[in-house]
Structure formats: C-alpha cells, structure tokens
Amino acid sequence: MSELPDAVRVREVGPRDGFQNEAEVIPTHEKVRLIDQLGRTGLKRIEVTSFVRRDVIPQLGDAAEVLRQIDVPDDVALSVLVPNERGLDHALVQRERFHELTVFLSASETHNRHNVNRSIAQSLEELERVLDRAGAEGLRREAVISTAFGCPYEGEVPAARVTEIAQVLVAAGADEIAFGDTTGMANPRMVEERFAIWRAALRGVELTAHFHNTRGLGLANVLASLHAGVDSFEASFGELGGCPVPAGATGNIATEELVSMLEEMGIATGVDLPALIVATGELSDVLDRPLGSHVLRAGPVDWGPPPDRPA
Amino acid sequence: MSELPDAVRVREVGPRDGFQNEAEVIPTHEKVRLIDQLGRTGLKRIEVTSFVRRDVIPQLGDAAEVLRQIDVPDDVALSVLVPNERGLDHALVQRERFHELTVFLSASETHNRHNVNRSIAQSLEELERVLDRAGAEGLRREAVISTAFGCPYEGEVPAARVTEIAQVLVAAGADEIAFGDTTGMANPRMVEERFAIWRAALRGVELTAHFHNTRGLGLANVLASLHAGVDSFEASFGELGGCPVPAGATGNIATEELVSMLEEMGIATGVDLPALIVATGELSDVLDRPLGSHVLRAGPVDWGPPPDRPA
Numbered sequence A, B: 001m002s003e004l005p006d007a008v009r010v011r012e013v014g015p016r017d018g019f020q021n022e023a024e025v026i027p028t029h030e031k032v033r034l035i036d037q038l039g040r041t042g043l044k045r046i047e048v049t050s051f052v053r054r055d056v057i058p059q060l061g062d063a064a065e066v067l068r069q070i071d072v073p074d075d076v077a078l079s080v081l082v083p084n085e086r087g088l089d090h091a092l093v094q095r096e097r098f099h100e101l102t103v104f105l106s107a108s109e110t111h112n113r114h115n116v117n118r119s120i121a122q123s124l125e126e127l128e129r130v131l132d133r134a135g136a137e138g139l140r141r142e143a144v145i146s147t148a149f150g151c152p153y154e155g156e157v158p159a160a161r162v163t164e165i166a167q168v169l170v171a172a173g174a175d176e177i178a179f180g181d182t183t184g185m186a187n188p189r190m191v192e193e194r195f196a197i198w199r200a201a202l203r204g205v206e207l208t209a210h211f212h213n214t215r216g217l218g219l220a221n222v223l224a225s226l227h228a229g230v231d232s233f234e235a236s237f238g239e240l241g242g243c244p245v246p247a248g249a250t251g252n253i254a255t256e257e258l259v260s261m262l263e264e265m266g267i268a269t270g271v272d273l274p275a276l277i278v279a280t281g282e283l284s285d286v287l288d289r290p291l292g293s294h295v296l297r298a299g300p301v302d303w304g305p306p307p308d309r310p311a
Helices: A014-021 A028-038 A062-070 A087-093 A109-116 A122-137 A159-171 A187-203 A216-228 A255-264 A273-287 A294-298 B014-020 B028-038 B063-069 B085-092 B109-116 B120-136 B158-170 B188-203 B218-227 B255-264 B273-287 B294-297
Strands: A011-012 A045-050 A077-081 A101-106 A140-146 A176-180 A208-209 A231-236 B009-012 B045-051 B079-080 B100-106 B142-146 B177-182 B206-210 B231-233
Touching: A011 A255, A014 A045, A028 A045, A028 A062, A028 A273, A045 A062, A045 A140, A062 A077, A062 A087, A062 B063, A077 A140, A087 A122, A087 A140, A101 A109, A101 A176, A109 A122, A109 A140, A109 B188, A122 A140, A122 A159, A140 A159, A159 A176, A159 A187, A159 B120, A176 A187, A176 B045, A176 B085, A187 A208, A208 A216, A208 B014, A216 B177, A231 A255, A255 A294, A255 B188, A273 B188, B009 B255, B014 B028, B014 B045, B028 B045, B028 B063, B028 B273, B063 B079, B063 B085, B079 B142, B079 B294, B085 B120, B100 B109, B100 B120, B109 B120, B109 B142, B120 B142, B120 B158, B158 B177, B158 B188, B177 B188, B188 B218, B218 B255, B231 B255, B255 B273, B255 B294, B273 B294
Parallel strands: A011 A045, A011 A231, A045 A077, A077 A101, A101 A140, A140 A176, A176 A208, A208 A231, B009 B045, B009 B231, B045 B079, B079 B100, B100 B142, B142 B177, B177 B206, B206 B231
Antiparallel strands: none
16 A cells, blocks of 8 residues: 555645535524534644525525634635635625635536536526636635535436546636545545546546445445545545435545544545544534444544553 | 446345344345345355354354345355354255355454454464365355454554455365454555555455445445455445444444445446335335434435437
8 A cells, every 4th residue: 555645634624515415504602612622633634614605505694604713723724615606705704713715506507507507507607707707816715516426316427527627627726626426426546537537637626525425335435545546535524414315324434434534544634633623522412413433432543552662 | 536446246144244233133134135236236256144153143144044044146255154063064064055154363362352253363273184184065155354454453454464364275175265343443544555565465266355444434435445356345234233342333334335336436336226225125124123224214326317329
C-alpha cells in the first residue's frame, strides 16, 4: 500500500447535508454550538449551511443566523451551499463570514428534476453564472455532482456523462469537483475505475469523494478511492444525512469512522478523534436518538501505552 | 483491480458467534427455523452451534437439539465449534450431522486466559488432541485464531506470533486457519500486510478472514484482504455477534453487507441476497430489536431493468 497518501483533506458536511435530512428542526443555538465544537476538533473544512428557500427546506431556514453566530478558529475554511443565484445573493450578504461556495447538480436527468426541478442543461447554465460571480468575490468554488455512481431512478449513470458535466463546471471556474454516491450504489471496483477516468480527464482539479454508507460499504469505497489517488473526502459526523431514496437509507459516511480508519492506517487527517467523538455524542443528545456510527459506541482503537523507549 | 478473485467462500457464523452474544436465550425452534432458512439462501457453509458447557454459555445449551433438528440442503457444509475434547465428545454423538469442526484460541496470552482460562501453550496442547481425533473422524478442521490483529488487553499482537500459532495448528492437522479481528482493531493497511505474511508462511492452507465491524470498517478490511489474495470470509447475518470488550461494541461484519459488496463488484458468493435479507429481517423479528445491518434497511442496489437487447 505504499502508494497511499500521507495525509488527506476532510470536509465535515454534517451541519448542512446531515441537518438538512433531520425531520425535526434543530434549534439554531444548538447548531451553532455543534459547529463551534466541530471547529475545535482539528477539522479544517466545514460546510455550515445552505441558503435555500425556507419553504423548501425549513431545517435550513436559519442559514443567515447560523453563519452570523458561529465562531470557529481562523484556520477553519467554512463553506456554504447554494442552489442558484438567489441563494448566492443571500449568502453574499455575509461575504466576509465564509471562504468557499458549493454548488450542486445531479448527473442523472431524472434525479436532477426531482431535486431541483430543472434539466441538467438548465442547472449548468445557472451554475455557470453562480460560479462566475463567486469567483469575482474571491471565493473558492466547489461543485458537487450527485448520483455520480448510480441513480435510484435511472440506474446506471455513465462515467463519461459525469466527466462531461465536471468539465463544464471546471471550465466555469470550479476549483474542486466532488463526486457524490448519493444513494449508496457505488462499490469499490466501480470507485477505482471511475476515479481513474476522472483523474485523467480533470488534471489539476481537486477531486473529492462523497460517499454514503447506505449499504455499509462507505469506508470500503474510501479505501478504493485512496488506491485511485483520491486525497479529499466529505463526511458527516454521526453518519447523519442520507437521502429519502431508498426508504430507510442511512446517511453519509461517519466522519469519526473515516478519521479512525485513516489515522489507524497512518494517513493524517489533522483531526483529534476523541474530541470528534465527544462532539458526535453531543449531536446524539441534541437529536435525542442513537446514531449509526460504530466508532461512537466503541471509541477509538486502544493500543495501550506505548512501549518503553530509551531516552 | 484485475487481481481480485472471481468467487469467494462465505461461512455464516451468526447461529454460533452471533447467537452466543445475545443476552436473552433464543428458543431452540427459532434457531432451527433461522438456520434452515439460511441454508436455503445459497450459503454453502454455516457454523450452527458450539458444544460448550451450558453453565458457561447458557445460550448454546441446546447445541445437541439444534444439530439434531436442523434440516438444510445436502450441499451445505455445517460446522460446529468446540473448546476442548469434552466438547468434541458431545459433538461426536451426532457425527453424521455435521462436516467441519472448528477450534479456537487467542494469539494474546491475556485474552486467551480471559476467554478459556488457559495459557496459549495449554490451549495448543489440548487443540492438537482435538484436531487429531477430528481428523480420525474424517472431519474437515478449521482453527480460529482470535485477536490476530490486536488485543483489547495487550494492544499489539505481533504478526510473527500469530504465524507461529498457525503453523502449530496446521502441523496438528488444521485444513483452514481463520484470523479473527475479535474486537475490531484491524485496519486495511495492517490487514494487507499481515495476510501477505501469513500467505507466504502457510502455503496450501485455506486462510479465512473473520472481521468485526466494531469501528465501521469491516468491509474496508474485506477489500484489503481481497487485495492480499484472501478468498474465504466469515460473517454473521444482521451484524450479530461482537465481543464484550470494548463495551457497546457491535458485531461481526454483516453477511448481507459482505454479499452485497462482493456481488456488486462481480465477485460471486453463490448467495441470493434478497433471500438472505428476508432471513435477516426474520432474525430482527425474533430478537425484537433493530439490527446494525445497513443493507437490511436499504435493500439491494437497484440498477433497474436490464437494457433491451436484441433477441
């Protein structure tokens, strides 16, 4: 395994992708407290909220308040997600409060219509304008391509189609492309094959893997993407998140499980795992339910005291 | 990933390793019904029970009854686990009812003492007699080495120590060595390194990986062992099992998640995943609690109808 990276970048997306899928609205002060806590675990990238219409996603109706109130160390890069120019307008009211802008669309026409009621061509047209304006504001720009490995409505999503979409986004100014396995259809073989294709087609662009643990193999997909040269990941504390399709599906890969695996493998994440587990425990308290994360229950691997070494 | 196997062998150990860790005794007729159902999912290897002292593990006090009553297709190989010669005596009363005998010990002195109150040397001496007699009975012989990747009491367990123990067991007649990550301390890098060592030292012996999903990376460890040439796995339906240390730890890797990942990767298991998920659902009903398995909730990946092909 000598070809694996020494360090990776981890973006915590729980406060957006995770909270968004919670049925009960979480009080703003709890969101702020949890984000502040995440910001002190060593995580260097956090997606904190999304500027969407309150009637579409009531859970994120407090986006402006969350962004205004959070207080994290200066070296933590905060990102916000926007669906369109109108969301960008709202976000830019607090331009000085965040560093990165995230946009998204699906690689499947059907999923994109279900999600944002537009064709892929219409989405790309809108996102080109958003990316252009975000660039003028000096924001780092990430574009997430959902259903990049498969679609619950259409089944297969050709890798070449995903590549085409990514190339349009890069031409429009995206600095980073995240490939989302939105409903947990990816497997390690597919992951390794697809990232090989995407890396070859998108040289110089940060490529990020965004896996869901819908069928329990999220970390196996992480391992496969490490083998394919990926060194940037998104995850959600407590395994929060997910997608309403298929019914009963669980969430994103758990950040604390990702960090546990990588650190055990000697791949640096910069994250203090015990501190992250404490934050996830508080999340469980706030939501008042058990979470899917295994590491939350078992704790970090305990190798005991280090062997005595001569001074 | 061209070096991956086309097919693997899967042994279902839930009826022994899984049931054993359930606090409430499961009625014998329910155990029998579930094993009979597992035997009709395409699983070709099932560990059905263990002949241990009833006062030590009351849950398996019905071992003889279970073995007597189960009814699975002729091509399913049944194994029973015994801790010592006395257990073997009890098992051999129904010699014609099973095909494989499994013995076990730990690679950590402390864990072995906690588990069977013996030193490793004492265990090996006893197991040599058990393996010898099992061979004379024409039974296939598997030896499981627990804590082969790490020990909750001792921390590191040297790979070379595990190798030595395995070599003694092979010399005593073991046809198969299973390496147990009993408390979920393994990581993919370690798995790949250790199986490379063990494969080189134990040529001609079936090497089996037995992972726990204690920290969520069981399937990542499966992927790593596939890369290291392993093609034999043990798993437990519903993610049952586990170990009392660390507290709150979850169980073995879930058979249905293992099968889902492998089949999606084009690696044949012989198992009918929907049928296995039905069996796991019935297990959840019998235990009257939700299980950790993600595939149980999400179902198999749905790629939709196959594309039209000319006749």
